[in-house]
Amino acid sequence: xxxxxxxxxxxxxxARLLLLLTDEPRLGVLECSRRLSVARGTVQARLDRLVARxxxxxxxxxxxxxxxxxxxxxxxxxxxxxxxxxxxxxGLAAISEVCEVHATxxxxxxxxxVVARSNDDLQRVIDEIVAVPGVxxxxxxxxxxxxxxxxxxxxxxxxxPTR
Amino acid sequence: xxxxxxxxxxxxxxARLLLLLTDEPRLGVLECSRRLSVARGTVQARLDRLVARxxxxxxxxxxxxxxxxxxxxxxxxxxxxxxxxxxxxxGLAAISEVCEVHATxxxxxxxxxVVARSNDDLQRVIDEIVAVPGVxxxxxxxxxxxxxxxxxxxxxxxxxPTR
DNA sequence: ATTCCACTGGACAACCTGTCCGGTCGCCTA
DNA sequence: TAGGCGACCGGACAGGTTGTCCAGTGGAAT
Numbered sequence: 001x002x003x004x005x006x007x008x009x010x011x012x013x014x015a016r017l018l019l020l021l022t023d024e025p026r027l028g029v030l031e032c033s034r035r036l037s038v039a040r041g042t043v044q045a046r047l048d049r050l051v052a053r054x055x056x057x058x059x060x061x062x063x064x065x066x067x068x069x070x071x072x073x074x075x076x077x078x079x080x081x082x083x084x085x086x087x088x089x090x091g092l093a094a095i096s097e098v099c100e101v102h103a104t105x106x107x108x109x110x111x112x113x114v115v116a117r118s119n120d121d122l123q124r125v126i127d128e129i130v131a132v133p134g135v136x137x138x139x140x141x142x143x144x145x146x147x148x149x150x151x152x153x154x155x156x157x158x159x160x161p162t163r
Numbered sequence: 164x165x166x167x168x169x170x171x172x173x174x175x176x177x178a179r180l181l182l183l184l185t186d187e188p189r190l191g192v193l194e195c196s197r198r199l200s201v202a203r204g205t206v207q208a209r210l211d212r213l214v215a216r217x218x219x220x221x222x223x224x225x226x227x228x229x230x231x232x233x234x235x236x237x238x239x240x241x242x243x244x245x246x247x248x249x250x251x252x253x254g255l256a257a258i259s260e261v262c263e264v265h266a267t268x269x270x271x272x273x274x275x276x277v278v279a280r281s282n283d284d285l286q287r288v289i290d291e292i293v294a295v296p297g298v299x300x301x302x303x304x305x306x307x308x309x310x311x312x313x314x315x316x317x318x319x320x321x322x323x324p325t326r
Numbered sequence: 327a328t329t330c331c332a333c334t335g336g337a338c339a340a341c342c343t344g345t346c347c348g349g350t351c352g353c354c355t356a
Numbered sequence: 357t358a359g360g361c362g363a364c365c366g367g368a369c370a371g372g373t374t375g376t377c378c379a380g381t382g383g384a385a386t
Contacts (some may be wrong), residue, residue, distance in 0.1 A: 022224055025222045029374070038334090040334095040373095041333075042332075042334075057224075057227055059188045059189065060188045061181060061184045061185055061220075063181065064218055067217040067218040075274060095317075096321050098317075099311075099318075100312065102306040115318070141268045143265040144265075145266045146263075146265050147248070147253075147256065148252065148255060148262075155228070158259055192342080192343070193342060202366065203342095204363095205363080207344085208363080
């Protein structure tokens with residue numbers, strides 16, 4: 001019985017494995033086992049377990065939007081009509097340049113991350129967002145730089161043996 | 164000579180390849196070549212080129228923060244003292260739970276994405292952010308749901324043969 | 327003590343990767 | 357029009373890796 005807490009998700013070995021893969025994603029199971037000084041079967045078992053737990057989703061390709069021509073990133077706070085979040089979300093999802101949408105506290109607000117090829121292009125995208133039924137107000141700010149790019153590493157590091 | 168434009172970034176095959184890998188990241192080069200009805204060497208060459216161009220960064224593990232115990236995601240808009248962006252950014256980067264920081268238009272503002280294990284934990288993280296030298300004001304909103312999870316797929320789809 | 331579980335170390339066949347080659351084909355240029 | 361160039365095909369080879377299975381060991385909980 002104990003606590004209904006089946007969650008002591010990651011132990012040190014899991015963390016080390018994930019850190020290793022974070023730093024060098026292309027490593028194979030065998031190579032990982034060598035680096036971690038563990039049996040190959042162990043690494044495989046850990047990976048399987050992490051996937052089963054939903055912690056590890058897979059290894060999606062990391063694309064650089066800027067290199068793809070989408071050099072602009074902007075954040076938009078969208079105020080929407082009461083009770084139309086679902087509808088608005090779908091409308092936003094239909095816009096290719098909308099790369100992420102979150103519903104946040106505050107008021108029926110949505111927080112949106114968009115990308116664009118240029119200022120003109122951004123204007124176009126913004127217009128598209130505004131045109132989504134249910135959208136009442138849009139406040140946009142452009143990302144000028146990214147001092148801290150998306151990362152998870154620090155959280156993994158915290159899981160390592162007390163040090 | 165001509166335009167200094169070595170950028171005809173992605174053609175249809177590149178897009179198809181990336182889409183394929185986006186949907187099934189674990190596919191090997193050989194399998195990709197089969198699915199795309201192309202020679203293996205071609206796929207390899209394309210991948211190499213995409214990497215060289217910086218479009219494809221690699222295949223980092225996709226971790227589910229919620230499954231790792233970090234069920235809360237919040238966005239914070241940080242107002243900072245003039246000319247201290249660099250300093251503040253570094254301070255924020257030192258906080259594990261800070262997963263992303265962008266400098267945005269508006270005023271010397273920073274936009275921050277943070278995660279936490281619980282409300283109490285979030286409080287702690289927020290306190291840490293506020294304590295960073297140079298931070299003047301902090302406005303936080305919690306992500307209640309994510310109607311559109313981070314995605315790039317639509318942008319790739321747009322590159323496919325006119326259809 | 328006994329059982330359960332995770333890890334080790336080893337083994338095997340099947341498969342994939344990295345690499346290199348000659349041969350085509352379409353396109354740009356002299 | 358005749359190269360020359362770059363991209364792709366299809367095939368080949370050695371070496372390394374994966375998926376899988378197994379017996380043995382040691383610690384932890386019963």
